[in-house]
Amino acid sequence: MRISKIAAVGALSLAAVVALSACSSSGNAGTSGGGTQSVPTTKGDGKTLKVWVMTGDYTDATIAEINKEFTAKTGAKVDVQIQQWDGITTKISTALATSTPPDVMDLGNTQVASYAANGALLDLTPYKKDLAQGQTWLTGLSEPATVDGKLYGLPGFAGARAVIYNKTTWAKAGVTDAPTTYDELTADLDKVAAANKSTSDFSPFYLPGQQWYAGMQFVWDAGGEIATEKDGKWTAGLGDSKAQQGLADFKEFQNAYSSKASRTLDTDSPDFTQIFADGKTSAILSTNGYVDLVKKANPKLKDSDIGTFPFPGKSGKTQPVMLGGSDWGIAAKSKNTDLALQWAKIAASPSVQSKWVYGNDGWIPNSTDGIKAADSTLSDIDKGFFNAALNSKATPASGEWAGLEGDKSINQLFSAVASGSKTPESAASSFDTAADKTLNAK
Amino acid sequence: MTTTAPRLSTDEVSDHAPASAPTAVKSTRRRKRPRWISHTIAVVFSIVWIFPVYWMINTAFKPRTEAMTSKPEFYPHHPTLHNFAVAFTQGDFLVYLRNSAIVVSGAVVLSILLGLFAAAALSRFRFRGRRSIMVVILVVQMLPATALLIPQFLIFSQIGLVGTYVGLMLAYVAAVLPFTIWVMRGFFLAIPMEVEEAARMDGASTWQVLTRVLFPLVMPGVIASGVFAFIAAWNDYIVAYTFMQDQSHYTLPVWLASFTTQTSGTDFGGQMAASVLFSLPVVVFFMIIQRNLVSGMSAGAVKG
Amino acid sequence: MAISTVNPGLRRAAKGPRRNLAPLWLLSPAGIVLLAVLVAPIIYLVVTSFTDYDQRTLYTGAYDSVGIANYLSLFTDPDFWWSLIRTVLFTAAMVAGSIVIGTGVSHLLTRLSTVMRYVVTIVLIFAWGMPNVASSLVWKWLFQPGYGVMNWFLTQLHVFGDMTNVDWSNNAFLSYASIWMLIVWQAVPFIALTLYAAETQIPTELKEAVRLDGASEWGVYKTITLTFLKPTLLLVTILSVIWDYNVFNQIWLVSQGGPDDATSTLGVFTFTTAFVGFHLGQGAAISVVTTLILLILTVFYIRNLIRSGEDL
Known part of the structure; x- marks a missing residue:
């Protein structure tokens, strides 16, 4: 699955992970001087946003919840397409090349860099601050999505085996x-x-x-x-x-x-x-x-x-x-970038993260704040995964790595x-x- | 494209029915024993050759506990339709069926219409360049599917046709139209010139000769090439796989190849049931052409 | 593969000016469509093969002309040559297998009672009619490690040792073997039925005459049957060569070109270059070369077609 760069070597406590992650948190990773623009609040009545979700990542209920909030806010509908893992590189690359690509995509954290490097994804740097919504993202999710100081993916969730x-x-x-x-x-x-x-x-x-x-x-x-x-x-x-x-x-x-x-x-x-x-x-x-x-x-x-x-x-x-994880990417050719940004912002929001991504799906939330909040409520089953995440490694941070998996x-x-x-x-x-x-x- | 087209010529099916229960009519002493041997070989061959089909059907009707065994069960002890139910509900069988139907029927109808006129031109008229056109038609139907895929994908993606029914339909037309023209031309050639000339004597225009005389006569050819085109487009995998990224736009073969459980695991029972559902119309069509062509086809002008 | 006998009189085109325009308007709808969806793409393919069209180009549209660089790197890439050699050898193996078995089955059909012949024909049609996506999946299931019925059967033979857990797609030779079986399984019906149709056209008297001269059954088959079948056999062989050279789906679905690219024939090599690595310019160059090789084969086919009496 997905891999991350959180290289928390050795048995650290959860708190230590949090501290480590905070050192290079999303807030200061951006160097382009952007990050101050707010996500537009454009209405999208009559429009349909196309969202690709990988099979096994989010439950239907979680996606439905994000859609509900999104539709209430913008009036736009959402067309969710579930994708299989097999042959996904081909699928995503061909889809991104069309004039009607999926607007928002659930991307493995190691995949983001290669698409971003080729100009397939929208630069999210200007909206970084607003998208972070006061949270400190896990570096394992935000760093692989950052190419030349620019952010191309919005952290979705992390997972460990x-x-x-x-x-x-x-x-x-x-x-x-x-x-x-x-x-x-x-x-x-x-x-x-x-x-x-x-x-x-x-x-x-x-x-x-x-x-x-x-x-x-x-x-x-x-x-x-x-x-x-x-x-x-x-x-x-x-x-x-x-x-x-x-x-x-x-x-x-x-x-x-x-x-x-x-x-x-x-x-x-x-x-x-x-x-x-x-x-x-x-x-x-x-x-x-x-x-x-x-x-x-x-x-x-x-x-x-x-x-x-x-x-x-x-x-x-x-x-x-390997701390796997997933980022939300927005297609550069998307005709609904305003709506796509709003959708992704909801998906990455603290409430969706705690109640759904962690609460319902059991994933590790996208921010250190989320992990802290989750710590006290962990079930016995969840603990195994969260503890496993304490000692994590990454695959080579090369844009070409995807080829070896592919x-x-x-x-x-x-x-x-x-x-x-x-x-x-x-x-x-x-x-x-x-x-x-x-x-x-x- | 013959890569995806069925390996189908029409003459071979045209001939076994006739009363020529061949060569071995006279039972000379010499041939009695070989005939017995031949039948044994035939039985063994049939068992070997039908086995994969049998195994597909067998697995499709088995509950998982009987399918997933290291020692095979040769018939379902507790036959079940569960796998078919799974095949229907996994993803959206009816949606994929609809997608396939839209694209394939569109491609077939378009190819037949265009091909009918072109075949008439190439068979009933002599004109300069006809030979070259025939050669080109023969050559392009031999092209590897992967070769056409690259430029078609690039062009279609630039004009917004990738991921649409129309785009896939056009790709299929490109694949089957040359072949359709070739098949129908054979049927046109089989119609005696006298028929056409008689109509002309009665003062019919070229258009009338075509629509009133030739087209009705060539109907068996329309059916035959329609079936060929159907099979070729119905079976295509790689073009649809590359063109249709949204799951809601998948055609049946793409769905079948990606047929997995919700956990992305392979469910062999469901997969075999899905294969049965998908193969059924094609095998039925093969049976139909078989019958149609035995009677309807003049010694075939049709090549693969 | 009989011959269409065209009465030359039929084509006596009348000379009226109106009639000379008819083929033009009859052809133009199909012609325009074919130009757009077939000829233009082929030209585009050739043009693309001289550029560095890649993943970036897909998203941004930017590319550069690189002259013949794609071809140069192709011809110096051992992967390409291996792929070509593989394709040639594998095609030869598949064609040989299907022609030999097909010819045998065709002859077998002539020696059967009507009922038995019917049975064999139906069996052949089933194998023939299965869409290759479905048959590829069935194949994977037949050869599935641990659960595959073929693995079980081969183990029971006690010849190859315990095959139960052998993964056919993990071994180059076994991958080829299983794909070979799949292709031959689906190719034999066409060949057998086509040859059978031709075989029934052979006058029985000829065979009887040779038999009376004391020839063995094999002698009869060799001197009479094979001689008569030769033109059909040739056409079927050429067609099989072209088809098997182009085989893609079965390899892609059964082995994806693995293990370690061992079954990566030209078709698979093109697809992975163009649609997995997204080096589209390079992929186009491979396609052009593949197509040129194919053209040579097609020339043979057309020449034989014309020789066999087909009037183009």
């Missing part, structure tokens, strides 16, 4: 507390595996080989990096000995606790929420939104059956996670390692070659 496990299944196997170390985790999974021997195709922890963001957690935990930048030149680092250790750890864990078939698969095919819901696995690694999806797929599962915890790393800390080379790296079709060394060397080429293209 944690282990979602079936408490009931684990309890039956004699595990009652969530593990806090890697050894505890593997010991627990061994118990769960033993207790479920009779279930065919059972995986104690379903971790498909192509789930590269899970794989990266192992690499980061071992101290490896995808790529590092020096003097504007990227050098891919999977061949590095630490990264190699991480890949080996990933393979060991994957092969031990996930089904054989899963070694080359991605999370969608077969759908891992379904596998969890069907009881064919007792744990998956995913974001908050998936808790609801699991419950939807199997209505018999209740909140009390589900637990979450950050993935404990071999390093002794929790594994670093052509699935990173998926193939991890599935080749998991399936053993390549050794970690040879898989890493072919990935590194491709990554060097792509990241340094231009």
Whole structure:
């Protein structure tokens, strides 16, 4: 999914994250001298605003709420189009090229830069202050949306991955507390595996080989990096000995606790929420939104059956996670920029953020103020994700990074390692070659 | 574009019906055994060749617990229509059906109308440049779909046609019109000149000859090429995928290819049920042409 | 692929001036539309191939002419050459497979009872009529790791070892194998039925005569049947070459050109260059080259068409 630059290394407390984020908050990131203009309050009776939302990001109810407020304010209608992740780069790029592009788009935080750099998105810098509505945005969302000091995306929400496990299944196997170390985790999974021997195709922890963001957690935990930048030149680092250790750890864990078939698969095919819901696995690694999806797929599962915890790393800390997130972008070719700004402003507003984006959808809100406000009301399930977010990492902040996700080379790296079709060394060397080429293209 | 067009020539279907229960009419001693072998091979071949279709239908009627097994179930033990219900409700089947219907029927009607006149010109008249036009028509229908996609997308996006029904329709017309002209021309050629000349003797104008004499006679050709055009446009994936970004504008193939659960996961039962729904009209059409052409088609002037 | 016999008398065009204008107005509607949606884009394609049209151009309209730079970089790009080699070899494999099986099935049809022939024909029509988007999805399901029926079946054969969890799209050879099966599966019906139609036209007496001379069945097939089928076979082969060279959907939907671009044929290479990387100028250059190669194939086709008696 989406990735961010919040590089809160080490186990910090929530408060520390807040403090860190505040240092480079949205208020002073803008250097263009803009940021003072107010979002227009143009009425839009009879007009229709087209909004693209990614599947799995916001719930229908949240979008409906934003629309309701928007329509009440402007009189304009909203045409919401839900988009699939597969082939999204092609979809968005082709759509932005037309004379009637979607007005507002839900963009992954790492995607924003490449569209912005190519002139596809509206410069939001002049309205920055008004759009922030007194909040301090998470840098992990606002920074990747900032190119040459100009803001092109409005922070929407953040999310982190944690282990979602079936408490009931684990309890039956004699595990009652969530593990806090890697050894505890593997010991627990061994118990769960033993207790479920009779279930065919059972995986104690379903971790498909192509789930590269899970794989990266192992690499980061071992101290490896995808790529590092020096003097504007990227050098891919999977061949590095630490990264190699991480890949080996990933393979060991994957092969031990996930089904054989899963070694080359991605999370969608077969759908891992379904596998969890069907009881064919007792744990998956995913974001908050998936808790609801699991419950939807199997209505018999209740909140009390589900637990979450950050993935404990071999390093002794929790594994670093990619703090995914989403920004609202406005098409440069949009004919309704005034309305689009108003819509996005509502979506980013403190009330929608706290009541809907966090309150209803369970995402991490877009601002440090939002996180602070949420802290006291966190449910047990939410805590796993918020805690996981405390140790987070980013993918390379290159506009070209999207290409490596787009052509699935990173998926193939991890599935080749998991399936053993390549050794970690040879898989890493072919990935590194491709990554060097792509990241340094231009 | 033949990449998306069905691999369809018409003569091949035209001929198996005739009473020529071929060669092996006389049962000489020599041929008795080979015939038995042939039938065995035919049975094995049929099973192998129909299997993917069978498996699609089989999966479509299975509950998930029977579909997702490492040891396959060869028939649904508890047949269910659940997958079809899912296919109907996932996204908006009827909307995509409507989109496909609008675009495909528009492209077919336009191609037939334009193609009918062009085919008449290219078959009933001799004029300079006719040969070159025929060659161009033959060549362009062989072009790879991806080659045309780039410029069509660029031009159409500049004039606001990308993402619209009209734009997609025009792209399909570009793909099927040359082919339609070619097919209908074959039918025109099969009409004896005497018919036309007789009408002319009675003082009919060129227009009257066309509309009163030739067009009615060429109706089977209109149907045949209409069906071809339908199949080609109905099956297109890549143009619609590139042109139609809004989910509410998807055509059936794009919907089918992106058919997933709400969690973006693949639901194979639903996918197979959706495939059945999508394939049904095409297979039915193939059966229809089969019958139509057996009787209606003169030894085909029609190539792929 | 029989021949349209045109009575030359039919085309005796009358010489009146009114009649000479008729083809013009009959052709112009189609002509204008084709100029707009087909000819103009082709010209545009060629023009684009000489520019640096990219993602930025899509949004801002700005681009520069780069001369033949796109072609130069194409011809020095090993990815392009690999893609071309792949396309040629894979096309050859697909054509060979479908022609051999198709010819066999065609002959098989001649040796069957009416009922059995009907059964086989219906089976063929089903395989033929399946839209390729649907058949590609079915294929992915047949070969799905862990749950695919083909994986199970191959495991039962005890020849290839445990295939249950093999991911076909994760291995270059297996990706090709499964796509090859898919293409051949859908190509055989056309070839078989077309050849069968031609085969039934062969006079039985000829075969009987050769048989009486003591020729084996294989001898009869070789000397008589294949000789008669030759023109049809040639046309079917050329058409298959053109079609298989252009195959896109099945590869895109089954393997997306992976793993590691192993199944990235020219069509896939063009699409990913133009619509994933959005290097549209470069993509246009690939298209132009692809099309030129195709033109050569088409010339063969048209020459044979004319030779077989088609009057253009």
